[in-house]
Amino acid sequence: MRIDIRRGREAFIITFHSKSFDSGYERSKFFKELHGWKQIIPKEEKSYEYRRKGVLDEVPHVKIADSVFMIAAEHMKRMEEFFRQWEDNVEFEMTEIMIRNQRIMKKLLAEEDI
Numbered sequence: 001m002r003i004d005i006r007r008g009r010e011a012f013i014i015t016f017h018s019k020s021f022d023s024g025y026e027r028s029k030f031f032k033e034l035h036g037w038k039q040i041i042p043k044e045e046k047s048y049e050y051r052r053k054g055v056l057d058e059v060p061h062v063k064i065a066d067s068v069f070m071i072a073a074e075h076m077k078r079m080e081e082f083f084r085q086w087e088d089n090v091e092f093e094m095t096e097i098m099i100r101n102q103r104i105m106k107k108l109l110a111e112e113d114i
Contacts, residue, residue, distance in 0.1 A: 010073035011099045016092040072108035
C-alpha cells in the first residue's frame, strides 16, 4: 500500500457584509476602494475612460461569491489592513485554509512559480 501525503499552501477565505453606512456615498466609497472602478470624463466631443484600481486589483484572489473571496496567505496583511479601516461599517471574517490545487494557487500567487 502506498500513501501520498501532500502538503498544501496556506490561503484565506474572506467573507464580509455591511453593518451600516452613514450614506450611499460612504458605501460606494468602500466598494470602490475594494474593487476599483471605471471613471469616464466627458470632454467636448470625446470622453476619456480610466480604470481606477482597488485593493483587489493589487491582491491576486479567486472570487467565490459577491462578498466572498480567497487570497494567498502572503497577501493577508494587506487585506486585513483594508478591512480594519472599515470595521465600523463592515463585518468581516477571515478563515485560514490549505490549498492543494495547483491551478488555484497559481491564481492566488499571480502566476508566480509554486
